[in-house]
Every structure is written in structure tokens, then in C-alpha cells.
Amino acid sequence: MRRFPVALAPVLVTLVFCLGLSFPAGADGLIVIRDFPPGVRPVPGGHPAWTPLEVRYHHVTAKVTGRVAVTEVDQVFYNPGRSRLEGTYLFPIPKGAQIDKFSMDVNGKMTEAELLDAAKARGIYEEIVRKMRDPALLEYLGQGLFKVRIYPIEPHSEKRVKLRYTEILTQEGGLLKYLYPLNTEKFSAQPLKSVSVKVDVELPEGIRTIYSPSHEVEVTRHGPKKAVVGFEAKAIRPDTDFQLFVAPAAGSDVAVHVMTYREAGEAEGTFLLVLSPAQEMAAEKIVKKDVVFVLDTSGSMAEGKKLAQAKKALAFCLKNLGDGDRFEIVRFSTETEPLFGKLVASTEANVQKAEGFVAGLKPIGGTAIDEALVTALEPLKAQGQKDRPYNVVFLTDGKPTIGSTNDDEIVSKASRAMGERPVRVFSVGIGTDVNTHLLDRLSEKTHAASRYVLPEEDLELALSSFYGKISQPVLASPKLRFQGAVRVTKLAPPELPDLFKGEQVVVLGRYSGTGDAAITLQGTVNGAPRSFTWEASLPARATEHSFVPRLWATRRIGFLLDQIRLHGESAELREEVTVLARQYGVVTPYTAFLILEDETRRDVPANVRTMQAPKDDGRARAAAREMYKGVRETKSGAEAVGGAQALDSLKRAQNAAAPSASNDLAFGASAGLPGGLPEGSSAAPEPVRQLVNAQVSRFVRGRTFYQNGSVWIDASVQTQKGARTRQVRFGSSAYDALLGKHPEAAPWLALGRNVQVVLGGEIVEVVE
Numbered sequence: 001m002r003r004f005p006v007a008l009a010p011v012l013v014t015l016v017f018c019l020g021l022s023f024p025a026g027a028d029g030l031i032v033i034r035d036f037p038p039g040v041r042p043v044p045g046g047h048p049a050w051t052p053l054e055v056r057y058h059h060v061t062a063k064v065t066g067r068v069a070v071t072e073v074d075q076v077f078y079n080p081g082r083s084r085l086e087g088t089y090l091f092p093i094p095k096g097a098q099i100d101k102f103s104m105d106v107n108g109k110m111t112e113a114e115l116l117d118a119a120k121a122r123g124i125y126e127e128i129v130r131k132m133r134d135p136a137l138l139e140y141l142g143q144g145l146f147k148v149r150i151y152p153i154e155p156h157s158e159k160r161v162k163l164r165y166t167e168i169l170t171q172e173g174g175l176l177k178y179l180y181p182l183n184t185e186k187f188s189a190q191p192l193k194s195v196s197v198k199v200d201v202e203l204p205e206g207i208r209t210i211y212s213p214s215h216e217v218e219v220t221r222h223g224p225k226k227a228v229v230g231f232e233a234k235a236i237r238p239d240t241d242f243q244l245f246v247a248p249a250a251g252s253d254v255a256v257h258v259m260t261y262r263e264a265g266e267a268e269g270t271f272l273l274v275l276s277p278a279q280e281m282a283a284e285k286i287v288k289k290d291v292v293f294v295l296d297t298s299g300s301m302a303e304g305k306k307l308a309q310a311k312k313a314l315a316f317c318l319k320n321l322g323d324g325d326r327f328e329i330v331r332f333s334t335e336t337e338p339l340f341g342k343l344v345a346s347t348e349a350n351v352q353k354a355e356g357f358v359a360g361l362k363p364i365g366g367t368a369i370d371e372a373l374v375t376a377l378e379p380l381k382a383q384g385q386k387d388r389p390y391n392v393v394f395l396t397d398g399k400p401t402i403g404s405t406n407d408d409e410i411v412s413k414a415s416r417a418m419g420e421r422p423v424r425v426f427s428v429g430i431g432t433d434v435n436t437h438l439l440d441r442l443s444e445k446t447h448a449a450s451r452y453v454l455p456e457e458d459l460e461l462a463l464s465s466f467y468g469k470i471s472q473p474v475l476a477s478p479k480l481r482f483q484g485a486v487r488v489t490k491l492a493p494p495e496l497p498d499l500f501k502g503e504q505v506v507v508l509g510r511y512s513g514t515g516d517a518a519i520t521l522q523g524t525v526n527g528a529p530r531s532f533t534w535e536a537s538l539p540a541r542a543t544e545h546s547f548v549p550r551l552w553a554t555r556r557i558g559f560l561l562d563q564i565r566l567h568g569e570s571a572e573l574r575e576e577v578t579v580l581a582r583q584y585g586v587v588t589p590y591t592a593f594l595i596l597e598d599e600t601r602r603d604v605p606a607n608v609r610t611m612q613a614p615k616d617d618g619r620a621r622a623a624a625r626e627m628y629k630g631v632r633e634t635k636s637g638a639e640a641v642g643g644a645q646a647l648d649s650l651k652r653a654q655n656a657a658a659p660s661a662s663n664d665l666a667f668g669a670s671a672g673l674p675g676g677l678p679e680g681s682s683a684a685p686e687p688v689r690q691l692v693n694a695q696v697s698r699f700v701r702g703r704t705f706y707q708n709g710s711v712w713i714d715a716s717v718q719t720q721k722g723a724r725t726r727q728v729r730f731g732s733s734a735y736d737a738l739l740g741k742h743p744e745a746a747p748w749l750a751l752g753r754n755v756q757v758v759l760g761g762e763i764v765e766v767v768e
Contacts, residue, residue, distance in 0.1 A: 031087045073163040085153040093144035101164040113148035121145035138750040178244035196232040206249030209276040214243045258536040261548040270549040275505040287473040288324035289389040292376045296396035298333040302363035313463035321346035332372035333365030368402035377417040387527040397430035424448040436644040472501040475523035484517035492555035508552040514540040546702040551656035553584035558650025585697040585704035593624035610706045620687040712751040725763040
């Protein structure tokens, strides 16, 4: 959505370390242009061709030491026009923050700034909204304001602003929250050239958990007490605030942290919990495991560097076996050949023998997947230890061609061989000529994971990284139980994977009822049962963590679509996917097709539809139908691998807003998370790409709004059958009264001058 005349300075970091309290969405530094050159005027709802200011760069660094946070901001604005401008720099103040330093180059002199409390600041915000006819600043109502006049802003020149502020951080519920208001799309005339956030964290008691529900971040740990968190992107229109949660180290081997979201009066709420094993753990607390490495050496592995890289990756895995682990290697092509014929201890001599065996492998023959699986599970009969994890790392680049080639038969035979022993089959598909349905069904049945390595990827790096994450289990066969006055349903993932050292597990689900609950995690460590219990509150109303329901819906949709892909479609599965996708704005090629079909079938009026398909061109609908059909019916090839990756990205989503552009082969994987498609994706039909990219939606404070022309429509409007509709003119006294009665609506009304939103059981239609 475009507006004028607010120029963005997306460089403000708000640090609010708190759980369970509700705060406005931080603060963006921005410049409001006061006087326009002759002939240049704001254009309602958009920008003229001439843009007043650009953001050249912004640098934000925050240092958190103990409970004190110091944030430094350095930003540069650029006036690309030919006229001198005057503006006002606005900086909504984070609650509890203290401005330490402010500097701006105005003819070589410092300029004085005015600091306003929340009551006086509200008048400034509302004045700008009325004068500029732009409601974007409504989301800052209730915050103070740092205000300074900027003059002159010379043509073809830069204006630099530097700012530093300090906060004393608080802690509740064991979780610290870092919020960076990156919700800047509404203020920017052009995509931002560069966005970066760097946070140095140092906690004297150590750091247990670092988790971002909003963006894919890079976390670099420097020992148990220090970490650096970074996010950087270029040429983007960010519309989601950056959030980071940090948990101090606790005494328990496994810690849990819970976040909830529930609107008042809702029958169900949504929760998120993070299970975090300790970063440092004594050797006796690492679970001893059995590992069978199964390597495809068929003729197709001779292509490129596949076998050479697989050998190097296996060498890495062998060197990282733990003391007390047992292992075996099985290579297969037309026939199957185990190295030892049994599980052996990970002694230096056995590892060296295995390294020599791997080094001598040659690619030749067919692909006997059925026999290879049976051989890999053979040691269970003679050497089974019921509570000892048994992991199969299965590498293949092809489909079964020798022995049984039927998916059902292969999975059934492997299931019988497993018996009741906790077995995990970690499948690694190399290239695109693999049977994705077979590999994913094996991983699904054993609560493990599949990984696909594309032709342009480095197999050695991918497998080494993959194995590194699963090499040190700390709790085997874990199960969660909830006791109390609440009922928990629809967990994502439905079954917990094993817990590994340094690897946290994020679990989401729905709950009904309200009150305190006892959360118990049970599992085994080296055959001995272990149990952890925590107390958590699942309240009747909690609106701080609005990302939680959308993240749950993202995972739930991925799970349901994967059930359709692997086990067949049903009306119930299809309907649940459609309802969730529309309600939470999870728009992918597959959900877009389902929403289109559903709204056509129900004859939803065009003005409130959430998907706007071209009326005079059926190509988009037909292409989307073919993509949906393909992900259900195609087992191998680029389309099948792309579909498997897309749905896996949904099922395992760690954040609900940042699209993953790491895989150009899979259109769905690139668009798997809400947010659209990256430029340059080439695998999807162009009509489908245009359909999904054209659908503009925003998830704001727990609700999804779709843009239909100039109107933002609350996704729940469709469900309000028989509800009264009331029109309110933007900027009128009735509009001000609406904000006064429903302050929670401010971020929704900030979307624009034409909004349809459900408030108090009625549909309120804001119109110009």
C-alpha cells in the first residue's frame, strides 16, 4: 500500500523484555514533509512520481548486557529532488526508554528536539492523520514522541541522524523479548535498499534459548554466555516487526517456555512452547545410540560429484560418532552389502575400517531400496535394546528398481521389521529423480525427517550439517502430557522428535478451557526414564503474541496438505486447509487454488472475496489446479521434490512471516511461508505466480486483512452472516469515537482509509 508524504527511517530498535504484558508495536523513526515545492502535492492513497526522500542506509546495533540495553541508530536520508524541503523528524518513544544522545547535521549545528509524553503525542499523531489523510501513525497511539524540525533538506543532498537510547530491561516468565519495529511497508515509497539488525547479547547466567518467530536469523554463539544475532536483507518491503526471544540458562537439563494467544470470548486459544535442552551437558547425559548408514551406490551416483561428496559426508559422520555409540554401514545397488553384518562399537579401529570401506565404493547397478531397508533393520532382531534409539540415515538418488517397487509393500515390510523398537529413518534424497512419497512416508512413520539435496547444492555440506544436528540426542522417544482444566488438541508436530543437544523444538497447538496446566515431558536417557514437569497458565484472554495463531495455522496447513499428498484427499482435509488458509492469510499455490474453488462454489460476492482471480482468463485457475493435482499425484521429478520441500517448509515453519527464497527449484518452497514469491523463481507456471503475488494481505494483531482494490477486508467478514453493517467516514467525529471505544482497532484502522473490520459483533465499514 502506498502513501505520501511520510518517508521511512526504518532504524529504530525497541527493546521490551517482558512476557504477558501488552505494548504497542515499538517505534519507527520517520520524517514527515511539511511544505511541498510548487506543483507537488500529496496524492490520496499513493505517491506522485517524484518521491520526497529516500533512505540511503540505516545501521542499528543493540547491546544487551545483563538487564541493560543500549541501542544506537545511524541513518541517512537523501533528497533526490530539485527543491529544498522542510520536514519533521518523529521518533515514537519506547515505553521506559531514555534518550541519551541525539545529533543531526543542520548547517553544521545541533538542533533542539522536543520530548512529548503520550497524552501530548497523541494529539500530534492525530493531527498528522487528519492533515495528511493517512492513518498509518494510528498504531503508535499511546506512546510518547521525540520530535525535531528539519530544515533545510537541500536538493540532491543527504541528512544524517544519529540516536542512542538506554533501557533497563525487565523479565517475566523466564523469557526476554526483543522487538524491532520492522513494520515499515506502509511508510516506504520504494523497497528499502538495505535492512539490518544486529543484537549482541551477554547474560551472566548464560543463554539457553534464542528464537525468532518473525524472521530467519543467524545466531552465532560465543560460549555459553554470549551470542550475536543478525538479520540482513536488501530491496525488500518489510511488513512484520522483528521479534527475538531470549531465555537465560536454567538449572534443568531441559527448559520450557510458553506463549499464548486468545481473543476474549473465543472458544479456543493457541499456544506455543519452546523445549530447549542445555547447550552444555555432561557426557553421561548424552543418549547412546545405534546408527546404520545406508548409501546408494547405483550407477546414477556416478553423475557429477554425488558419490564423492557422499563419501566425504559419511567420513564426517563416522568421525562424529559418540563414545558408546554402535554403528553399521550398508551399501546397496543391485544387491545389498553390509560392512560388519552387525552393530559394532565406535572404536577407532572400527571407524578406520569403515572409512576404508567407504573410500573404495564404486557406482554400478540398480536400486534395491526394499532389500537395503530390510538389511538396515536386521540388527534389531539380534542386538535390539528397547530403549536405545535406532537411527537409519538413508541416502539415495533414485527410485526402487530392484525387488519390490510398490510403496505400500516397502513401508509395510519395513514397519514389520521395526517391531516396537524406537526407530528413526532419516531420509536424504539426492537430486530430483527420487520417490518423494516413499521417503517421506518412511520418515513420517518413524517421527524423523526427510532432507532433499538439489543438484546445485553441496551434498557434503548438507549431509554434514544434517547429521550434526541429530548426532547428540539428550532425550529419546519424548512425549508431552497436559494436565489441568484445559484440553490440548491439534499439536504441530503431532508427535515429538527426539531432543538433541543445542537444538530447540518448537511445538504449537490449540487449547480449550482456561487456567493453570501441568506440562510433563517424558522420555528415556540410556534406558532410564526421565521426566520434566512445568507449570503454565493458559488464559481466557492473551493478545500480546499475535504471531502464535498464524504460525500454528502455517504448520497445520502443511501437515494437512502432506496428509493429502501421501495418503489421499478427503472433503474434511480439504475444507480445513481452505478455512485456515483464508483465516490466517497463508497463501501458497496450493491454498490459493483451494480458496478460489471454495469461494466460487459458495458464490461469495466479488467485493469480499479473498482471492481475486482474473475473470477473463482461466489460465491462473487451471494452472493452480494442475499444481495442486501434481503435488498429490507426482512422486518423483523436480515438481515432486519441490512440492515435498514446500510442504515440509510449512510443517516445520519456525516463523510465520519471512518467506524462504533459498530454493528456486520449488516454487512452493519459495512461497511456502506467508509473504509471497521472490523475484526470479522459475519453476511455477507464470499465471500461478501472478495470482499468488497479486494477492496482497496483511496479518495484523491476530487478524488477516486482504486488499480488494482500495479496500482492506477483514477475513472474518465472510463468516458474519446476518451481522449489521455500519459505515463510518474516515476522519469524522464518528471515526474518532470509534477509536475511543475500540482502541484495539487502531492497528487495523492504520491499514488505510477504506477498511472493513468486525468489531463488537458488527461489520464496521470505514469509507473515504
